[in-house]
Amino acid sequence: MTDFSDAMSVATSGMKAQANRLRHVSENIANTDTPGYQRKTIAFQEMVENGRRSGAVETGRMRLDQTELTRIYDPANPLADETGHYDGSNVNLLIEIADAREAQRSYEANLKMFDQVRQMSSALMDLLRR
Template identity: 60%
Template sequence: MNDLTTSLSFAASGMEAQAMRLRLVSENIANADTPGYHRKVIRFDAAMETGLVEAGPVQLDRSDLIRVYDPGHPLADANGYYDGSNVDMVIEIADAREAQRSYEANLRLFDQARQMTQSLFELLRR
């Protein structure tokens, strides 16, 4: 029984981590046109003592911001440039798909462990 509850815990921690990743991806996509916006990234680690997935701190991607030429923009400097964001939509869409697939895999694992637990309880009732 302990192995089944451990499986449920692993799957739940993976789902929680991927949900957080998906939230950050959606924030990045929503702010892709915000001047000066640095995309948010997160790293996941497996906790050594429990084996659960743990999300690290949210960090800002420190890659260079895109310089946009728009002399009429209120943030433009004397040369007509301002700093855009460093969000790449192709990367964000790929991250979203990867997070979705990882979430679905953890969901299937969670569902299988739940079904096995339910079957075990039915056997014990007999």
């Protein structure tokens, strides 16, 4: 049964990591028009337990995208400098939507894996009861 629980923990870690990724993507989309906002990114890393690789993943540290902020010309804005420009955000909605879709599909794939393992475990228990 340990193989089943290992597979379930790998699928669960994948769902948690993708949910965390989707949270950051949502924050980026919500702050698209916030002046000076820098896009947040996260990376995944494999979990190591007792010195061995487990196959499970976790999110690493959140990082700020170092892409240059867009310069917006609006002399009426209170944030504008003497040239009439201010710093916008570096969020690209197209990239964020693509990231959200990828995170959603990865989450669904992990959920299907979890469900398959659960069904296999249930079928094995039924066989053992006979």
